[in-house]
Amino acid sequence: RKPVTINTLQSLYRKNEPITMITAHDFPSAHVADHAGMDMVLVGDSLAMVALGMEDTSEVLLDEMLLHCKSVARATKGAFTIGDLPMGSYEISPEQALASAIRVIKEGRMKSVKLEGGKEMAPTIAKITRAGIPVLAHIGLTPQRQNALGGFRVQGKSTASAVKLLDDALAIQEAGAYAVVVEAVPAEVAAAVTKALRIPTIGIGAGNGCSGQVLVQVDMLGHFPPGRFLPKFVKQYGNVWEESMRAIQDYKTEVKSRAYPAPEHTYPMSMSKEQFSDF
Ligand code: KIV
Numbered sequence: 517r518k519p520v521t522i523n524t525l526q527s528l529y530r531k532n533e534p535i536t537m538i539t540a541h542d543f544p545s546a547h548v549a550d551h552a553g554m555d556m557v558l559v560g561d562s563l564a565m566v567a568l569g570m571e572d573t574s575e576v577l578l579d580e581m582l583l584h585c586k587s588v589a590r591a592t593k594g595a596f597t598i599g600d601l602p603m604g605s606y607e608i609s610p611e612q613a614l615a616s617a618i619r620v621i622k623e624g625r626m627k628s629v630k631l632e633g634g635k636e637m638a639p640t641i642a643k644i645t646r647a648g649i650p651v652l653a654h655i656g657l658t659p660q661r662q663n664a665l666g667g668f669r670v671q672g673k674s675t676a677s678a679v680k681l682l683d684d685a686l687a688i689q690e691a692g693a694y695a696v697v698v699e700a701v702p703a704e705v706a707a708a709v710t711k712a713l714r715i716p717t718i719g720i721g722a723g724n725g726c727s728g729q730v731l732v733q734v735d736m737l738g739h740f741p742p743g744r745f746l747p748k749f750v751k752q753y754g755n756v757w758e759e760s761m762r763a764i765q766d767y768k769t770e771v772k773s774r775a776y777p778a779p780e781h782t783y784p785m786s787m788s789k790e791q792f793s794d795f
């Protein structure tokens with residue numbers, strides 16, 4: 517397929533065709549997402565939790581993100597790629613943010629960057645955009661700010677909070693972001709924000725009135741043991757944990773019983789019986 521560019525995304529938006537986005541954190545997860553025809557593949561800092569086993573996203577370093585970006589870039593031939601700027605790599609100044617964004621492009625081989633925050637990040641978004649690096653913004657529930665938000669909480673529920681969300685979205689658009697992720701916001705509010713903008717909104721827990729949707733791949737694939745907490749917005753489309761358990765347990769049973777490896781999994785010799793007895 518033809519590689520998705522920023523123009524492809526704009527054309528999908530103009531046609532009112534929903535934009536599809538999913539996270540990936542390594543070569544195999546990016547490979548399958550790209551082959552499945554996703555428009556966008558995000559190396560989210562959620563990889564801190566889902567790929568590195570960290571408590572939250574605040575722990576992952578830019579250098580660690582870059583290794584994952586590189587492996588995703590190698591597998592992604594069609595989808596438009598985005599690398600998340602992790603906490604600590606962009607908040608100090610627009611200059612710091614641009615330096616980090618350049619690393620995500622040059623070293624991580626991504627096509628664009630994502631950062632969290634609203635109006636206060638407008639000068640930063642403008643700085644990166646003016647350097648020729650497309651910026652995807654992220655508002656609503658911003659996980660890097662969980663300590664300030666009092667946890668993973670739905671945003672934009674009250675009038676004041678909804679007004680702030682719209683204000684942030686307009687400032688981000690003005691600053692030059694090509695799209696904005698809207699996370700954990702009531703569907704009506706996200707739809708109203710989408711209507712007010714002329715750039716696409718990519719929703720996650722924000723209803724079907726957004727211009728596109730994003731999910732964390734391991735969540736939607738069911739890559740975790742049953743009983744693990746999942747946010748309300750996650751729909752589990754697969755059961756990778758169960759399938760992996762079945763396969764690994766079957767392997768274990770067959771090794772213990774010597775059913776595996778069978779003759780078809782072994783190599784023939786070129787020696788004759790006599791040569792074999794000599795050796
Ligand atoms: O880190 C991440 O995976 C994200 C998406 C959920 C938007 O930021």
Ligand code: NA
Binds near residue numbers: 560561562600
């Ligand atoms: Na993220």
